[in-house]
Amino acid sequence: CxxxxxxxxxxxxxxxxxxxxxxxxxxxxxxxxxxxxxxxxxxxxxxxxxxxxxxxxxGRIPVVAVVDPLDEEALMAILTEPRNALVKQYQKLLKMDNVQLDFKPDSIRAIAQEAHRRKTGARALRAIVEELMLDVMYELPSRKDVTRCSITREMVEKRSTAELLVHPSSLPKPESA
Known part of the structure; x- marks a missing residue:
């Protein structure tokens, strides 16, 4: 429960x-x-x-259904497998800004573990991913130099912001002496 x-x-x-x-x-x-x-x-x-x-x-409830609690594997599947899975939604959002969003496999497991720990079922998945992506979603529209965003297990565990990777051609060129 x-x-x-x-x-x-x-x-x-x-x-x-x-x-x-x-x-x-x-x-x-x-x-x-x-x-x-x-x-x-x-x-x-x-x-x-x-x-x-x-x-x-x-008397107005015709059927009472009891569902099994979600384990980490089920939470990982919810996060990645459905057509409109949360991971896919964020990947599509970032693709609009020409940024590839990459969730490392161990980050998916870490998100599922945190959701399981919170004991709020699949609802926790959205909250955790939104915490990770909040700053990224705010910053990306003004950053044309970013081509990739990566989510790692460490970021999930430390509740830190996703890592933005800048396209090499956008980096300042070293001055030759």
Missing amino acids: GGAFVGLDKVVEQRIGKRSMGFVQPGEGQSKEKRTADILRHLEPDDLVKFGMIPEFI
């Missing part, structure tokens, strides 16, 4: 624990997230009422 309905699993656990002893036991090496998801699979409308929702509201 990454933020939403915190404690709902306790209501369900209390009900199923009373009905059948040992019905949901934490598995060997099972994470707390996985155990919570397993418990919530047994959610019933009465559990939502005990949690504090009014019966009139519960």
Whole structure:
């Protein structure tokens, strides 16, 4: 329950624990997230009422779906695989300024790890990438000398700005003596 309905699993656990002893036991090496998801699979409308929702509201919800928590691999896939993936959106934005945006593979993993740590699911991905790209998006339109922007793991971990790479022909030429 990454933020939403915190404690709902306790209501369900209390009900199923009373009905059948040992019905949901934490598995060997099972994470707390996985155990919570397993418990919530047994959610019933009465559990939502005990949690504090009014019966009139519960009656208007035809289906209650419990989703598995997102792991790092799933977050990495969300970040890169869909047609409109966040990484692809930023690459397209920078391409309009003739700049190639390069996310190093380890930076993608670092973004996913940070999002997983924040426990806000895929929403954290956008926040993290926007933090990385904020200064770049502001600075790029006025910088015609930049041809490439690179995001590394270190930048994600240190929450620093993306590295802008200047085209060699834009660099000042050394004076010959």
